[in-house]
Amino acid sequence: HSKLRLPKCVKINRASVMTNPRGSADRAIANLEKLMNGRSLATLGGVTKLGYSWEAMDVRTFKGANVLSQQLTDLFYQNGCYVESVLVQERVPNSFEMRFITVKDEVKHVIYTHFGAVSADGLFRDFERTENRNEAAAKWFNNDSEAIMKAEKLARDCIAQWQLWFLTENEFTPPAIRFDFIVGRRNNDQCGLSGVDKAVADGELTVHLGELCELGFSIMGMKNAEHEIFPAIADAIGQDRTCSEPTCVLCK
DSSP states (O other): OGGGOOOOEEEEEHHHHHHOHHHHHHHHHHHHHHHTTTOOSTTTOEEEEOSSOSTTTTEEEESSHHHHHHHHHHHHHSTTOOOSEEEEEEOOOOSEEEEEEEETTEEEEEEEEEEEEEOTTSBEEEEEEESOHHHHHHHHSTTOHHHHHHHHHHHHHHHHHHHHHHHHHSSSOOSEEEEEEEEEEEOGGGGTSOOOSOOOTTSEEEEEEEEEEOTTOOOTTOTTHHHHHHHHHHHHHHTTOOOSOTTOTTOO
């Protein structure tokens, strides 16, 4: 669904990788490029990751099947990993991320973050963050605060769509959740014209959902966030329960 702003993604199962990691990598790339309407992964490459990860610890970049086969193997064979599948997705333009904390379906906090480097083994490094939009624009988006405001509007519209989707899975939306969005600009090489891995100032603004962070997410130092989140959790626990104790905070 385009309104959910998801990158193109395929799933690879553990048994396939254990049997033939290179074959799994070849199929993942071929299937992903079909979903991308024939666009090639050769320019930006892709990422493979667990369905959950703490601060990108289990998110690995790749270019080409050889690297992807090694990354798939590393993910599945790491200590304590028993997942049945991992995700392989296109690597979308990524200048920085916007992270929205919602409480009772209302956006309460926004923080802008950036990984400054990718290590030789494809891991994201050098994490930075700010709550100031203009500072984020100056550091990571060519001083274009107006474009960031547009990206925030697109992200908020997307959050509203996900809040509707939650109701198809449960009677209530989560009392608090963090939505992480990847913001970038589509550059000429991604349109099949020319170039290398650099965004151009007049490129098309792109906003993709990177992650839905369940309860237990990091509040990333946002001031007073815990004082909004935990009461909302208590309200959710007690919303359909009552007791005879007049001082019970859950039943007020």
